[in-house]
Each structure stands twice: as structure tokens, then as C-alpha cells.
Amino acid sequence: MLTEIVTDEQLIDLYTTPGYLVAVDYPKKEVKLHTIDCMLADPISSVGVKPSKARENNTGEFWVSESRDEAVSKAEEISKNKCYTYTVCPICDR
Numbered sequence: 001m002l003t004e005i006v007t008d009e010q011l012i013d014l015y016t017t018p019g020y021l022v023a024v025d026y027p028k029k030e031v032k033l034h035t036i037d038c039m040l041a042d043p044i045s046s047v048g049v050k051p052s053k054a055r056e057n058n059t060g061e062f063w064v065s066e067s068r069d070e071a072v073s074k075a076e077e078i079s080k081n082k083c084y085t086y087t088v089c090p091i092c093d094r
């Protein structure tokens, strides 16, 4: 099931759950696929995504799924609709 993440807490709570994060960055026109345990998908990390802030400033959106196929489909759909670049994170790609 695909779930939209709108707060940091939601994502932090999912940290130990296996799954994938689709991170959409509006200013960078970029869609990135991460595993949930990637440091770039960790709101607590200084380099991690910050869903609360992105929501507040309307700079991005985030989706989580336990299915890689589903996450990839969502990422491809968004990148196609918005003409954004879609990439799989090189750090957590596996």
C-alpha cells in the first residue's frame, strides 16, 4: 500500500519497517527512490529528507510503500507527469 508521508514523525516511525521511500524535490525537479533505512531518507540525519518542512514550504512530497515495484511505479508516474528526473539513490540502491 502506498502512503503519503506529511510529517517527519511519520517517517521516523517507519524506520524499522522494510520499505521504500519516494522523495520528490520540487525545486530540484527530482524524484528519488530510497530504502526507508537510507540515511538520506532519515529526517533525524542532517542530510536526510524533512517531510514536515517540505510540506510547510511546499517544496516536496513523500510516499512510502513496502513494495519496491509500487514505489517505482509512483516515482515514474510523478516524474513523467511533472517532467522531473527520476533516479534511484546510489547510496541505498540494492
Ligand SMILES: [Zn+2]
Pocket: 033, 034, 035, 038, 039, 040, 041, 089, 090, 091, 092, 093
Ligand atoms: Zn538512499
